[in-house]
Amino acid sequence: MPDLIEITDVRHAYKTPAGPLPVLDGLTLSVPEGAFAAVVGPSGCGKSTLTRLVAGLMRPDAGEVRLHGSPVTSPRSTVGMAFQNPVLLEWRSILDNVILPLEIVAPRMPRRDRVARAMELLDLVGLAGFENKRPSELSGGMRQRASLCRAIVHRPEVLILDEPFGALDNFTREDLWQTMRDLRRQEPFTAILITHDLRESVFLGDQVVVLSGRPARTQYVLDVDLPADREIDILYQPKAGEMLHLLRDQIRIAQGRGPAQEAA
Amino acid sequence: MLRQIGVPVLALLVFCLAWEALVQVNGWPNYVMASPSDLPAAYARFWDLFLLGAWQTLWRTVAGLVLAVIGGMILGMIMGFSRVANDALYPLLVGFNAIPKATLVPVLALLFIGQHDFNTVLMAFLISFFPIAVSVGIGLSTLEPEYRDILRALGASRMAIFRKIALPKTLPEFFGALKVAVTLAFIGTNLVEIVSPHGKGLGALFLSGQTNSNYPLMFAVLIALAVLGILLYYGVVWLERIFAGWAVRPAG
Ligand SMILES: Nc1ncnc2c1ncn2[C@@H]1O[C@H](COP(=O)(O)OP(=O)(O)O)[C@@H](O)[C@H]1O
Ligand SMILES: [Mg+2]
Numbered sequence: 001m002p003d004l005i006e007i008t009d010v011r012h013a014y015k016t017p018a019g020p021l022p023v024l025d026g027l028t029l030s031v032p033e034g035a036f037a038a039v040v041g042p043s044g045c046g047k048s049t050l051t052r053l054v055a056g057l058m059r060p061d062a063g064e065v066r067l068h069g070s071p072v073t074s075p076r077s078t079v080g081m082a083f084q085n086p087v088l089l090e091w092r093s094i095l096d097n098v099i100l101p102l103e104i105v106a107p108r109m110p111r112r113d114r115v116a117r118a119m120e121l122l123d124l125v126g127l128a129g130f131e132n133k134r135p136s137e138l139s140g141g142m143r144q145r146a147s148l149c150r151a152i153v154h155r156p157e158v159l160i161l162d163e164p165f166g167a168l169d170n171f172t173r174e175d176l177w178q179t180m181r182d183l184r185r186q187e188p189f190t191a192i193l194i195t196h197d198l199r200e201s202v203f204l205g206d207q208v209v210v211l212s213g214r215p216a217r218t219q220y221v222l223d224v225d226l227p228a229d230r231e232i233d234i235l236y237q238p239k240a241g242e243m244l245h246l247l248r249d250q251i252r253i254a255q256g257r258g259p260a261q262e263a264a
Numbered sequence: 265m266l267r268q269i270g271v272p273v274l275a276l277l278v279f280c281l282a283w284e285a286l287v288q289v290n291g292w293p294n295y296v297m298a299s300p301s302d303l304p305a306a307y308a309r310f311w312d313l314f315l316l317g318a319w320q321t322l323w324r325t326v327a328g329l330v331l332a333v334i335g336g337m338i339l340g341m342i343m344g345f346s347r348v349a350n351d352a353l354y355p356l357l358v359g360f361n362a363i364p365k366a367t368l369v370p371v372l373a374l375l376f377i378g379q380h381d382f383n384t385v386l387m388a389f390l391i392s393f394f395p396i397a398v399s400v401g402i403g404l405s406t407l408e409p410e411y412r413d414i415l416r417a418l419g420a421s422r423m424a425i426f427r428k429i430a431l432p433k434t435l436p437e438f439f440g441a442l443k444v445a446v447t448l449a450f451i452g453t454n455l456v457e458i459v460s461p462h463g464k465g466l467g468a469l470f471l472s473g474q475t476n477s478n479y480p481l482m483f484a485v486l487i488a489l490a491v492l493g494i495l496l497y498y499g500v501v502w503l504e505r506i507f508a509g510w511a512v513r514p515a516g
Contacts, residue, residue, distance in 0.1 A: 055417045075419040087410045091432050091510040100428070104420045134510065154418070 002069045004190045005031040005054065005158060010063035012049060013215075023049045024060070025215035031207075036184065036191045038201035040247065041211030041219075042255050047194040050216070051162045054192060055079050067158060077105040080156035080189070084163040086147035088135035095131035098122060098149045105154040121149040124186060125179050141172035145179060152187050159189040165200060174232050177203050181230065198247045199235050202226070208243075210250040220250045298483040306484035313469055314484075318492055321453055321465035324381060325496065328388020329449040333442070336393040340400025341426075350401065361394040365452060369459045380464060384456040391452035392445040399441035403434030436511035439504040446500050450493050466492070 007029040013020040023046035031037040041047055052058045053065050056075040065072045080101070088097045098118040102109055122131055125145040135143055144164055151159060165173045177200060184191075195201050201208045202224055210220040222243060226234060234240055280300045287299035294302060307314060339357075343350040368390065372383045407430055415425045457467020466485050473481035505512075 052413075055413075057413060057417060075417050077418050079417055081414060081417045083410050083413075085408070085410055087408070087414055089411075089429065089432070091435075091508075100414070101418055103428070104415060104418045104424060150414070160417075 002066065003030040004033040004035075004068060005029070005037075005192065006064075006066040006069070007050075007054070008064045008066070010050075010053060010060045010065060011215075012046070012053065012058070012060045014049075022215040024053075024217075026217035027063070027211070028218050029209055031190055031192065033190055034188060035206045036193065036204055038193045038195055038205030038208045039211060040195055040198060040201050040208060040251065041216055042213045042251070043196065045211050045214045045254070046216040047211065048162055050211075051081070051160045051192065051194060054158065055081055055160055077154065078157040079160060080151035080154065080158070081160045082144075082147045082151040082162070082164045084166040086135070086140075086143040086164075088143055088146060088150075090135055093132050093134060094122070094127065094138065094146050095119070097135065097146055098131075098153050100150060101154040118149065118153055121153060121183075122146070124183060125149055139172075141168055141176060144168065144176060148176075148180070148183065152183065152189060155187070156189055159191040161191060161193040163194050163196065166196065173197070173200070178232070180204055198244050198251070201247065202240055202243050203230055203232065203235060208247060210247065210254060212254045213256055219254055222247060222250075294479045295477065298480045302480040303484045303487065306478070306480040310469070310481060310484075314466075314488060317464070317466040317469045317485075318488060321450075321457065321467065321489075322492060322496075324384045324465065325388050325446075325450050325453040328385045328452060329392060329442075329446055331385065331389040332393035332396055332445055332449060335389065336396025336441075336445070337400050337438075339393070339397035341404060343397065343401035344404025344407075344430075347405075350405065357394060357397060365391045366455060366459070369456055372456075373460065380456075380460065380462075383460070384453050384465070387456045388449040388452040391455075392449035395441040395444045395448070396438065399437040400434055403437045404430055407433060435508040439500065439508050442500050442504075443497065446496050447493065450496055454489065 007027060010024050010027045011022070012024040013022040015021075027046075027050065029037065029039070029050075039047055039050065049058075053060050054067075054072065056065075056072045056079070059073060067076070067078070088094075089100070092100070095115065095118055098121065099114045102114045102117070106114075119128070119131065122128055125148060127142060127145055127149070130138060130142065135146070138146070148164065151161070165176050168176065181204065193201070193204060198208075205224050208222040208224060209218060210222070211217070212219040224243065226240065235244075284299045284301060287297055292299075339353065343353055365387065368387065372386060376383050376386070411429050411433065412425055415429060420428075453465065454467045457463045457465040458471055460468075462468075463471065466489055470482055470485040470489075473479070473485060
């Protein structure tokens with residue numbers, strides 16, 4: 001039985017005026033059904049490129065991306081995406097923003113059912129009562145919550161998150177980690193989360209994948225051996241501390257600087 | 265509400281009084297400058313012609329504008345979605361837009377002899393499609409990729425992405441351009457009406473005032489044109505409120 005997401009030895013280069021720019025080279029990553037993979041790596045190493053390949057928005061030059069064992073060749077409706085920029089549509093209410101994917105994926109679904117589904121999620125993320133507001137009336141954190149609801153409203157198998165909490169302040173970010181954890185209990189998605197926050201990767205991830213600098217390959221995979229129901233406190237316990245330390249060193253290596261001791 | 269209507273009306277009254285005073289103080293005769301007090305008589309005498317002319321000017325302007333919206337949108341979409349088309353069309357459009365439209369009146373008149381309505385509508389179209397094409401083109405080409413991706417990642421068609429995201433997102437720019445275009449279309453219509461012999465519309469009425477040295481009539485036409493122009497402009501503002509009201513930030 002293959003894992004739900006299987007990325008095997010993927011290579012990809014962008015064509016630029018200055019010639020091809022290799023971005024991914026030998027990236028391998030496998031996420032079992034229901035698991036949460038956090039991907040960290042130096043800035044500009046190709047993390048967003050990876051998400052676009054998994055979403056089927058682009059095809060790799062070589063290697064394979066498989067969902068449920070079948071190669072991804074084009075976008076499919078069983079995927080949900082959220083980005084650092086919540087990209088909510090200003091002319092729609094929060095409710096209608098969340099409903100948007102259903103209009104594409106389930107055009108025949110009655111409006112009543114769409115609203116019920118959207119409201120269920122908005123309630124879960126703490127946005128009940130804000131459904132009729134415009135995005136501009138909400139704070140950054142609330143907008144990102146709405147964006148998460150939109151990403152999962154159509155019950156995608158695969159949820160792709162490209163630094164969705166990257167632009168938030170620390171406390172708001174931690175609130176959203178907890179929201180994300182709560183969503184996982186209710187919704188059966190398998191997730192890839194791109195992040196540059198190691199604490200985030202340890203708090204949310206079942207595994208943390210460290211990518212090397214550009215062109216990115218899989219440099220290190222950490223299994224996060226912590227209980228499934230985590231509280232923020234867990235990050236201050238020795239076990240998490242060790243993992244963070246280890247990841248920190250891996251990032252240094254990815255940046256081409258070597259482990260901390262040697263750098264000092 | 266009182267302020268929205270009261271202030272402009274008051275401003276108009278002040279303007280008319282100042283105008284009247286200017287004419288009286290200088291003792292200008294009618295053929296130098298008519299005064300507001302001359303106008304009611306002109307309107308009363310030619311009322312039917314005013315109604316007819318206003319209607320002709322109005323429908324031809326609107327017809328030209330509607331064509332400009334359709335043509336400008338299509339051009340804008342082509343330029344917005346294709347870099348090559350954009351690079352090819354942009355200099356052409358800029359060049360065309362730079363041509364003083366008055367020079368086109370005789371060209372059109374020769375091309376489509378006697379088809380006065382058609383010529384006028386065509387001119388209104390030609391003079392006004394440019395800002396619409398440019399704004400739609402820029403709006404579409406500057407759409408952030410993430411906006412497209414939220415639907416594209418679900419396998420949505422290009423048409424669905426255009427309808428649900430690209431089009432509504434460019435509406436504020438579109439209406440900004442439409443406000444410019446409506447004024448231009450109006451100028452285009454009047455240009456043809458005034459320049460062509462045996463024309464129609466308020467422009468022709470202006471011309472007949474000139475031919476008969478009826479100065480109050482000429483001024484009355486100018487005022488009527490201003491009123492019609494204001495109506496058209498606020499018509500667009502009204503449409504903007506309905507379709508792109510979300511882009512207006514609530515005051516305070
Ligand atoms: N469409 C593109 N064309 C050319 N180069 C690109 C394109 N998209 C991204 N890049 C380049 O590829 C590299 C990786 O980009 P990206 O995947 O966005 O990195 P990350 O998300 O890890 O910061 C960067 O150097 C970026 O400049
Ligand atoms: Mg990125």
